[in-house]
Amino acid sequence: MTLADELTGSWEPDQAEIDGANLTRFMAWLAETGRGEFADYQALWAESVRDPGWFWDAVWHFFDVRSESTPETALGTTDMPGAQWFPGATLNYATEVFRHETADRPAMVVAGEDAVTEWSWERLRGETAAFAAFLRSHDVGPGDRVVGYLPNVGEAVVAFLGAAAVGATWAVCNQDLAVGGVTARLGQLEPSVLVASDGSFYNGKRIDRSAELAEIRGQMPTLKATVLVPRLGTTPPDDVTPWSTVLEHDAPLEITPVPFEHPLWVLFSSGTTGTPKGIVHGHGGVVLEHLKYLALHLDLGPEDRFFWQSSTSWMMWNLLLGGLLVGSTIVTYDGSPTHGRTDYLWKVAADTGTTVLGAGAGYWLACAKEDLRPGTEFALDAVRAVGSTGSPLPASGYRWIQEGLGRRIPIVSASGGTDVVTAFIGGCPLVPIRAGELNVLCLGAAIEAWADGGTSVTEEAGELVVTKPMPSMPVFFWNDEGGAKYHDAYFDKYEGVWCHGDWLTITDRKSVVVHGRSDATLNRMGVRMGSAEIYNAVEGLAEVTDCLVVGCELDDGGYWMPLFVALADGVEFDDDLRAKIVAAIKTGASPRHVPDDVIAVPGIPRTMTGKRLEIPIKRILLGAKPSDVLTPSAVDRPDLLDVFAGHART
Structure with a gap:
């Protein structure tokens, strides 16, 4: 049997991989601290959803989340919606990022079609501190909104971190969104500061967005300032602050502690009908959920370079930033994944030393359709795992990724959403993967498949429901006084139970097959x-x-x-x-x-x-x-x- 015959898309961890996994270390820590001993992943998952307060308290302490005040408990009110997480805690997302600062490795690798640049932690801290000082000079702080009209560049990360540091709420739109779509989203937030690029490079073309930016500014009367990132090197208008001027604010990074549920960012529904809904997530919920998913499920750590192809409008950009929470180097890319050739994204991965590479399922299938072999074209030995999301990845897609690389590798397919800015179902480094299946229900995610009438089923298709609260569920929807829109979005079908709108089958092995949207x-x-x-x-x-x-x-x-x-x-x-x-x-x-x-x-x-x-x-x-x-x-x-x-x- 040849290697090609053995590359089925499935994968099973060897003992060395199991022993070295963050999740193995977490389970050992649970035993050492008297929190519980678990024979395998499924036993741990069962306890994590039986007692969510116990589980998330363990995550808090295992990752040593820094709080300026001691929380009263891990989980107060358990109602959905309205669960109360870590009441009394004050923290900040930016604190959890910069505690990993080191001179040993870069914080980011910022790639585009024109260049690849490494950003040191010192540079990331310095520019974040300068932008935070700029915001404070305009009296921007907790309760204010800072928004971006930006491609996936390093300054977008800085602007978000600076906004988080002062306690302001962040939101961003990628520049491929039409002006009406941008203002329908960002305009409803009544922002104080807009950070924008003059354009970007995409598929070999200079795309100047100066006219669109002027129109967007004209529809945001609440703006105190606009900052321009000169991606194309154009000259900003007189009433716009160049990014270089922002960086002249020489100040140490000051981070404002905020309550656990304080709004961190606003993500938006697709807006296919009416005004897009603004989905608000809190500092604490995002920190805990991303620590859990990225470290325990995706097995990311300080030695990794984490690259997920995304625009700034997609929740995967937010998850990518979470790599900083676990000390990984994140890789951003502003450009076309098929620039000049379908497998160009693989070239970017090779050029940036990526170890964990993710993209939408559609991209992997496009490569598979051409039967490409990026493993022979590019130096991809560093890639140890590949992620997929956005839509179900068929078994043939799993097989092609292994064939394309020419070796066995875990294909980590995940399913979740903007609503919780994470995955409900994803990967686990301790559990075998079968091609075409998502291999585990995620820790702390009480996922069931419900047949008509609300009966939990296995080995048959049902509605994806969440029966216990998760800390990254929305704090609220923007402009939703009384919470009616929030309630109707998830709790209208089953009172007190989150109905997500996906249709799935949970197997007897607790792996999952996602069939698509339940209403389709x-x-x-x-x-x-x-x-x-x-x-x-x-x-x-x-x-x-x-x-x-x-x-x-x-x-x-x-x-x-x-x-x-x-x-x-x-x-x-x-x-x-x-x-x-x-x-x-x-x-x-x-x-x-x-x-x-x-x-x-x-x-x-x-x-x-x-x-x-x-x-x-x-x-x-x-x-x-x-x-x-x-x-x-x-x-x-x-x-x-x-x-x-x-x-x-x-």
Whole structure:
């Protein structure tokens, strides 16, 4: 048997990997401190969700979280929503970052299509201190908001840390978002300071955003100051402060302690319908959750270089910053992951010495479709784990990553969301991985699959619910007095139980298969299937670059299930290709779920964070006007919506 035959996408840790894992050290510490002895991961998980207060108190002490005051307890009120975590504690995210400062390794590696630069911890501290001093000079502090219109550059990290240090609340939009989308998000926060870049480099092109920036500023009357990061080297207007002037504020880093639940940042829902919801997370909840996930599940530590391809608008950027909380060097990248070639992201990983590399599942599948071999093209020996999220990664994707690298490696697929800025389900360095499955329910995440009526099930599909509170659940939604929007988002279906909107199967081994959004499941004659199964079957075809399937309940009682496909350049849609697509679904998914129609379209519109618009498209196909269903600024290609409207069943 050759190595290629052995690279199945599955993985099992050897004893050395188990012995060296942070999670093994954590379990030993639990035993040494009398907190409990656990035979394996599943026993620890069971206790972590049976008694969340016990578990998160252990995380607090194991990582030695610094608080200016002693919390009264780990978990007070346990209601959802409204759980009270570590009442009385005062801390700051920035404190937990800079306690790892060292001269032995860089804090960040800042990469772009034009350059790679290492940032020392000294530089990160110095620029953060200068920006914090600048904010204080404009009377910005707790209760104020600082926002960014920035690509994924080092100054974005600095601006966030500086805002956190003074107790202000941070929010950011990537520059690929239209002006209307930016102002719909950041404008509702009534910010005091805007930090922006004059543009960026993407796929070899200079993209000047000066005009957009002027328009955005004009729609933010509360601004006290605007700071410009000169990515393109343009000259800022007279009423804008250059980043170089900010850095003239020579001051030590002063960090303001804040309550555990004090707003750290605001992330936003996709905003496909109406104004995007502002999801507010607190300092303490984010610190604890990211320490747990990154150190215990992803096994990150000080020797790692952590790189997750993301825009600043995606929650994975926030999780990437969490690498600083465990002393890792984080890698940021401002540019196209396919700059000049599909596997360019792998080149960035090689050039930056990345050890843990993550991206959206769509990127890995794009590489797999071309059967690329980055392991022979680039020096990737340092990469020890690969992460995937954003959508379910099929078993074929796991296999390709190992084949592409030419060696066994853990493929850590994760599922969570902006709502909790972490994963509910992810990886564990002590537990084997089967290709196509997420290998564990995360510690402290009381996840169950509920069938209709609220019955917990295993080995069959159900709604993803969370039955116990987690510290990184939102503190509140912005402009949601009384909490009605928050309640309706997660607790409307099951009172007191978080219903996430995903459809999943939990196996008897406690691994998980995610099928897609529960409101987008396909129901043929009472047999339900997740849309992900269809995508996994169809996207393996070289002729198809993207696809979308929906199930429409018609007024006459009928059920119409069309599949829309975007084709590779030069591919003609004919009866032979239609038959090939149908055969792939029959053999790779289910004969019962063969679509009624296969329709070629110029492209598949997605949200700005890359998610398919299954429910909005379904509504359009049932006769709704695109303008009544979707906010154009929330869609990457709004021009495509009229294409789908042309196929409506009215």
